[in-house]
Amino acid sequence: MMNKGKALSLMLAATLSVSALTACGGNKNDNGASSPAASGSAAASGSASSGAKDTITALLPPVSPTYQDNFDQMEKDFNAKYPNLTLKIEPASWEDMTQKLDTQVNAGSPPDIAFIGSDGISKYVQQGMALDLTDVATPDMTGDYDAVPLEYMKNGNGLYGFPAYMEVHALGGNKQFLEEAGIDWKKVQKDGWTYDEFREAIKKGVVKSGDKTSRYGFVFATAGVASKDYLGIMAKSAGMPAAFTKDLKYAYTSKNYLELLTDLRQMIDDGSMPKELSSVDAGKRWNMFLTGQTMITGKGLATFENSAKKNNAKIDANDGSAVKDSIKVDYIVLPVPTFAGAAPVSSTVVDGYVAFRGKKEPTAEHKANIAKAAYFLSSGKVAATTNNDLFAAHITKSGREAAASMTIDRSADNVAAVETMLSHAAPARPDIPAELGAKAIKIENEVIVPKMQALLAGEIKPQDMYDAVKKAAIDAFGQDGIVQD
């Protein structure tokens, strides 16, 4: 008898624990933040008025150095503005941002908003998972943005989110090293440089002792999340400002591409770039710059000037918090060289807050709320703080207003350089159909990135990579869909 009781109590305990398990989950608050967008609003759809409670989920990477520290404040401010709405922010690192988002998208339950580059929009439109905000974005909202960046967030006829900033991807130089090497960086900032000029310049920046190179002329991050940057940015200044030409032919089969690949390989063979380039990731390229191991680093964002200044201050303070073995650096914005005699086209990037839908179509009300949240994040005070941190230009009227009272300490030369580069920005291409865009992204992931790794490691020749890309392009677009010159 005693044992039956023991058994019963055991089973009771087991049942209790199982039900406790199903009850306690991660984000399962009563707004169902982790379930598809619709169920959140389904609970709220009882009342027809706009005051119904709703939660908007956002997946955000460290957009600026202090961005993620501000999450709590952002959630509070949003709730203060719209008392019936809750903004739930989930942080991600740059490295696993894509992975996380894709996993959730493909499971049919993505976050309502995610911060990504506008070039990724076509992929999600193709899957039908990007949310068109055209009918819920009020004229007040859309009117706040500068026309050019807003274009980047469009695909076909739909508007899939709001832009946060328009950035120029450039290179960053160490002023002292540049001057030591006799490079007139002021002229370069104004007039740009061709590949040949660039090649010679970086050779001058190399410092060797015997067999060991203690300082390289040029370093560019190519590992991890940065793997697409190198080619992507350089290609724009090589006569291929987008993956497709104006008549929608795939551009990376042009002979310019082959020349670009050859030039990139050449810089490593010259000894101006480390032969372990394929293992340099974003953290390392900045580390090498700060420790004086390279004269020029890439990619260079305007905000790096800020980071360099901060590290200089730490060195001055001598409190041990500066990067180990780092030196004081004056950061100079430098344009990307042009290849194959092409006209300079800056790699302008518009990143922003893109909206998503789950398996179930969200209610009109929830859509409107998503638009409100996306607008909140990309304009006004939030945008002003973020963009200032990033040294990025403000692209909303409200952002400019909010920023008027904030001071930033930026070198005038660098500001002018960025302006120059912005003047030949690559134009937005909402005319590229989502299907083609998605295919181009696939080729980039499956062929270009792996082959680039091998090219940088010196294992294949530029011709091999070019042939592989061409073959994949023909498979995807047919002989007529590619550029042949």
Add this chain to the structure above:
Amino acid sequence: MAQSAQPAKKSKIKGDGVWDYAFIAVALIVYAMFTAYPVLSAFIISFQEYKPLGSTYIGFDNYAATFKDDLFWRSIKNTIVYTVLTVPVALLLSFLVAIMILPLRKKLQTVFKAVYYLPVVASGVALSLVWLWIFDPMPGGIFNQFIGWFGAHNQNWLGSSATAMFSLVIMAWLSSHGASIIIYLAALLGIDDSYYEAADLDGASFLQKLWHIVIPSLKPTTLFLLVTAIIGSFQVFQNAYLMTGGGPDHATTMVGLLIFDNAFKYFEFGKAAAQSLILALIIALVSLFQFKFLGKDVDY
């Protein structure tokens, strides 16, 4: 009723009907839901093209695409290379180490057993972090410093295809022996002394005893270890994923990693399911082959 005259026949109790099934109920339900169902489901999915808003049936396309896919065959080759380089060496090393531990005092034996098992206890993620730093391609990387003592140039261990696979193999050689060593040791201790005594009478040497007594007695153990190691090695994924990501240019893409990439990077679930079933078939065939040719006189 148990009669003392009965030989040592293990008789089973006639069950109480309900209780028999009750005892295995939970295990069976978990198995059905989380193993059996997914396997069947994998069959179905392998005939579909997955889309988040609703999959479509495409017949054998996934299988056809897989067989035509160069990358798939390459990954099979990579996996075979990895298996051939790691499994026999690992078994041999474990065997040698076990033989060496054998004559030591019990306390010392336990110390060494614990020492070799320790890396198994640490997680793969933690170890991969450490190895990443050991393999750092800059001249300051630990491994590069080590070979620097011998005057060799620093290598891009994980970034160049000549050395990437080799690096993963070294990692395997140095970390996964604990379990096999202990198993071999236990098996060695189980060999009856009378065999040795008989051999000693015949004046057999150490090597002769090794060859004629030890190795044959260890055959079932070796077979077990070989089969499980190969099954495990064919599924290897974690180290490649965390350390090289399958690169450079797919030099270290194993089948397990390819399936993962197809499933969770490119979200082509149908293709991934088809490939995983093909992998299962390959593993089954290889295991069958091993049992047939190596396990002739082993009853397990």
Add this chain to the structure above:
Amino acid sequence: MSLYNNNTGSRAGKTARNTVIVVLLLLFALATLFPIYFMVISSFGDPVEAGAVSYSLWPGKFTLESYSFFFNYSKYSYRWILNSTIVAGAVTITNVFFATMAGYAFSKLRFKGRGVLFSILLAAMMIPYQVTQVPLYILIVNTFHIENTFSALILPGLVTVYNVFLAKQFMSSIPTEIMESAKVEGCSQLQIFFRIIMPLSKTVMAVIAILTFMDSWNTFFWPFLVTNTMDMQTIQVGLKNFRFANTTYFSPMMAGATISAVPMFILFFSLQKYFLEGVTVGAVKG
């Protein structure tokens, strides 16, 4: 033991031979233990961005700041450890309980379909986990919608076939007569199991507990797939995320790795006997 000639030469010869063996074993042990040594030692360095020149085998200073850096990285850093503990603990308890039960049934009880059912279970051990990953993921996420919850982390591992196999192997060594005499005395099946079998199976239950806990603590792939938010991740997933976010913070990464490994080290050293014993159950006959 008698593999080696105990009669050859003097005691000195035997000692010499043993010494050589110990030296060789130590060398190999050093090579195997080096990564762990390096991990622990480096975790005591400064939490600054390194990645510049060289790594040393002995740090200049000893500090625990890298550990604080790791814990300060996310407000969930402690939660990761808690999550791992909860998941591993739950899975261990259920496995010990239900696998032992099933192992006992398959070993001792005679019921229809016993052989067939067991072979089906066994076949599962040969299926590569990749086959079940995708459908399991779809099941948990798309069908049940329980992703990012403890259930998703625990349920698939409630009872593993391997543990049932272990239990069955062990149980076959328990003499059936004990059970038969208990039946004669009028004990029900439940009573037999709880009062007789379980006390006798302490060893295999301990082994199942240890192996299951270790496996669950160290597992990376499944929690990585099914957790979306940082507050639900286990320590292994958290560690990977930390690495990706801080690629040049060398010491904090080593600190993180040590933190994830230390609980298992402690467990191992205190319950060594069971770990080492557990390895052989089922692998070696007799």
